[in-house]
Amino acid sequence: MEYKKEVIRFIDDLKNYLPHVSIDCTIFGFHDGQLKVLLLRWKETNDWCLPGGRVYHNENLDAAAHRSLQKRTGLSEIFLQQFHTFGDVIRYKNFSVQETLTKLGLPIEVGMEIISRDVSVGYYALVEFAGVTPTPDFFTEECRWWDIDQIPLLLFDHNDMITLALKTLRRQLSYQPIGYTLLPDKFTMPDLQQLYETILGQTLDRRNFQKRMLGYGILERLEERKIGGAHKAPYLYRFNKEKYEKALSDEILFVG
Amino acid sequence: MEYKKEVIRFIDDLKNYLPHVSIDCTIFGFHDGQLKVLLLRWKETNDWCLPGGRVYHNENLDAAAHRSLQKRTGLSEIFLQQFHTFGDVIRYKNFSVQETLTKLGLPIEVGMEIISRDVSVGYYALVEFAGVTPTPDFFTEECRWWDIDQIPLLLFDHNDMITLALKTLRRQLSYQPIGYTLLPDKFTMPDLQQLYETILGQTLDRRNFQKRMLGYGILERLEERKIGGAHKAPYLYRFNKEKYEKALSDEILFVG
Numbered sequence: 245m246e247y248k249k250e251v252i253r254f255i256d257d258l259k260n261y262l263p264h265v266s267i268d269c270t271i272f273g274f275h276d277g278q279l280k281v282l283l284l285r286w287k288e289t290n291d292w293c294l295p296g297g298r299v300y301h302n303e304n305l306d307a308a309a310h311r312s313l314q315k316r317t318g319l320s321e322i323f324l325q326q327f328h329t330f331g332d333v334i335r336y337k338n339f340s341v342q343e344t345l346t347k348l349g350l351p352i353e354v355g356m357e358i359i360s361r362d363v364s365v366g367y368y369a370l371v372e373f374a375g376v377t378p379t380p381d382f383f384t385e386e387c388r389w390w391d392i393d394q395i396p397l398l399l400f401d402h403n404d405m406i407t408l409a410l411k412t413l414r415r416q417l418s419y420q421p422i423g424y425t426l427l428p429d430k431f432t433m434p435d436l437q438q439l440y441e442t443i444l445g446q447t448l449d450r451r452n453f454q455k456r457m458l459g460y461g462i463l464e465r466l467e468e469r470k471i472g473g474a475h476k477a478p479y480l481y482r483f484n485k486e487k488y489e490k491a492l493s494d495e496i497l498f499v500g
Numbered sequence: 501m502e503y504k505k506e507v508i509r510f511i512d513d514l515k516n517y518l519p520h521v522s523i524d525c526t527i528f529g530f531h532d533g534q535l536k537v538l539l540l541r542w543k544e545t546n547d548w549c550l551p552g553g554r555v556y557h558n559e560n561l562d563a564a565a566h567r568s569l570q571k572r573t574g575l576s577e578i579f580l581q582q583f584h585t586f587g588d589v590i591r592y593k594n595f596s597v598q599e600t601l602t603k604l605g606l607p608i609e610v611g612m613e614i615i616s617r618d619v620s621v622g623y624y625a626l627v628e629f630a631g632v633t634p635t636p637d638f639f640t641e642e643c644r645w646w647d648i649d650q651i652p653l654l655l656f657d658h659n660d661m662i663t664l665a666l667k668t669l670r671r672q673l674s675y676q677p678i679g680y681t682l683l684p685d686k687f688t689m690p691d692l693q694q695l696y697e698t699i700l701g702q703t704l705d706r707r708n709f710q711k712r713m714l715g716y717g718i719l720e721r722l723e724e725r726k727i728g729g730a731h732k733a734p735y736l737y738r739f740n741k742e743k744y745e746k747a748l749s750d751e752i753l754f755v756g
Contacts, residue, residue: 299619303589419675
């Protein structure tokens with residue numbers, strides 16, 4: 245009965261949102277040398293999708309994305325980047341509305357909402373894995389991390405969204421530093437290299453990588469070394485937040 | 501009277517479009533060593549803006565952008581790139597609806613359309629300057645090129661759009677080649693360098709530029725040389741279309 249009430253409240257709430265516009269978020273985390281994405285499982289199904297949301301009539305688009313992300317992750321400050329708007333007429337691959345409504349026991353009004361044509365603005369976020377409390381939303385009953393190379397067939401066009409989010413993240417490496425929110429406060433050069441290699445999906449030359457990273461002037465080498473490894477203890481580094489943010493906005497571009 | 505009929509037709513046509521979603525296009529051309537943008541002037545005013553349009557209910561977003569662009573430029577094949585969706589609640593800087601309606605003699609229904617909250621998907625296009633026939637739309641009476649560094653204060657948030665389109669174009673130089681649609685079929689290395697320098701807004705080292713460009717393997721040096729200059733006649737080059745397109749999709753990324 246509680247669920248019925250929730251459905252009524254959900255439908256009643258729809259008038260507060262801009263019709264035909266939605267947002268979807270690819271939330272990247274990094275843990276145990278793996279790039280991961282946060283996915284939601286629809287109630288009573290084995291169907292997964294990206295977290296998303298709608299935009300209030302009096303709410304800026306970015307604010308709506310932040311609001312949705314905060315609800316799904318519990319994080320209040322997030323590096324959030326809009327990357328592409330998905331606007332094909334048919335965005336509902338791998339998805340039978342009839343079947344899903346039956347499974348969920350949802351009324352037709354909700355079904356109409358689900359199948360209405362939405363132009364969806366795609367965002368990606370880089371979050372601190374350890375700080376996230378994955379939290380399902382109205383339609384879903386499970387929210388958890390998936391390894392980037394084990395993403396299942398998702399609802400709607402969400403596989404395409406992840407593919408393009410990852411492509412955009414890779415491009416970003418060619419003009420902006422990355423890692424501030426993905427790595428712990430202190431990390432080694434191999435940790436940083438592993439992050440880059442994971443995002444790029446390729447191995448990098450150790451010396452060139454170190455040279456390039458140090459050349460950006462955004463890293464501070466600490467006096468401490470990492471202890472406990474089999475090899476010679478590597479130095480620990482930390483991002484200089486001020487210089488890191490300057491590099492983000494300056495963008496290290498084509499230099500002829 | 502003809503105009504009144506057009507207004508009635510315009511209002512009647514609105515129901516065929518997705519509400520709350522629009523598109524705006526920053527069209528870049530390159531001529532006489534200058535990067536230029538195509539702008540429209542509203543009827544009976546001195547107010548300029550970017551070309552744009554709306555999306556039919558059964559039309560993909562990219563198709564709508566292509567349709568609008570073809571109408572404004574007369575070009576049928578365009579390199580068109582979506583770069584950002586502008587979704588603030590208030591996007592109408594530098595703009596008094598009342599004043600504009602009075603000037604244009606437009607009825608309030610058109611005014612409501614103008615001030616309705618639209619999430620606008622921004623595209624940019626790189627077009628062949630010489631091939632364009634600038635053509636005004638329903639709201640406007642003049643369509644012409646402006647030098648990028650002489651853009652006036654525009655309606656809505658269109659100055660922000662051009663700024664971000666240019667920033668995105670600059671980023672693009674760090675992972676994709678550019679020039680195929682902006683330069684004539686045959687060009688010299690100094691022509692290509694001038695294009696890059698204009699987009700980046702900075703001078704580049706001649707030797708490094710040449711080395712980098714040749715390194716991409718997308719240029720074919722022709723037997724002909726350019727004639728008529730004061731200095732030694734420079735070689736002419738042409739893009740190898742196949743290799744150029746491969747480089748576009750491969751994206752020359754961070755290489756460690």
